[in-house]
Amino acid sequence: MRAPAAPAAHAQQLLAQIGQFLGHPVPPVLAQALRTVPRHLFLPDRIWRGDGQGGYELCDRTVEPDRWLEAAYTDVSLVTQFTEGLPTSSASMPSMVLRTLLLAGLHTLPSPLSVVEMGTATGFNAALLCALLGDQAVTTIEWDAALAKVGERNLHMAGYTPTVVRGDGAAGWPDRAPYDLILSTFSVDHLPPAWTAQTAQGGRILTPWNSAWCCYGTLEATTRPDGSAQGRFHPFAAYMPMRRPRPTTPGPTTADHSTQHATTKLSPWASPAAI
């Protein structure tokens, strides 16, 4: 059974903020999904908001329930886990989530469509995908075993049953491939080969991108018959980086810190990228 929808006034406030970010109203199909999936059900009691000075401030539901609910329906990302002092999981900023769904064309595409989400975390984005495409169409992969459990529990409590996998998103999930859409919610600096291999021909890959030359964009690529993918970058998408296994062999004892410099007039936003 599905959980009751998001509190109407809160959902409306969030939709207005997202519309402001997008520069146009949220398309009806996506607005309906956002009203249907109550974001607060996916958040833990303790969440951290950016304090505007590069740090974070805690908001604890048991101490400040009204402020906590307000944060749940404000267009900000909310950190849900720190590891060794660094944020390692979050509920993504709703306008970023919605913009990615728009880029993926989910406001217009007919169902069914099979999609794999990389980075389950709270499960909120996976729930939106279920609301749009149906539970059967959705697979979601989370690196962190504890988070995968929490994400799956949140999804079930809200009434959604996608396939939740505890694993390394870089390897994809061949059992349910090929996918029409791979949608990552962590950033990468290269396309893992499994992603192109597990995308149906003509399928799409959307992922935040963060590399030495291109900070925080969203790559939107379509797979081609030869197994490669081609697409372009869209601006803005500050997502956490992909977690990787720690190296088991020690690195070099003396690091080579020499650098090489070059300049280009090429804009990463305007140029097509062949990957």
Ligand SMILES: C[S@@+](CC[C@H](N)C(=O)[O-])C[C@H]1O[C@@H](n2cnc3c(N)ncnc32)[C@H](O)[C@@H]1O
């Ligand atoms: C920004 S959060 C995802 C937000 C989430 N989709 C939501 O709706 O709340 C990024 C998540 O990606 C996960 N992650 C990072 N690297 C990963 C990997 N290699 N494989 C699978 N999940 C990974 C992190 O553990 C973290 O929970």
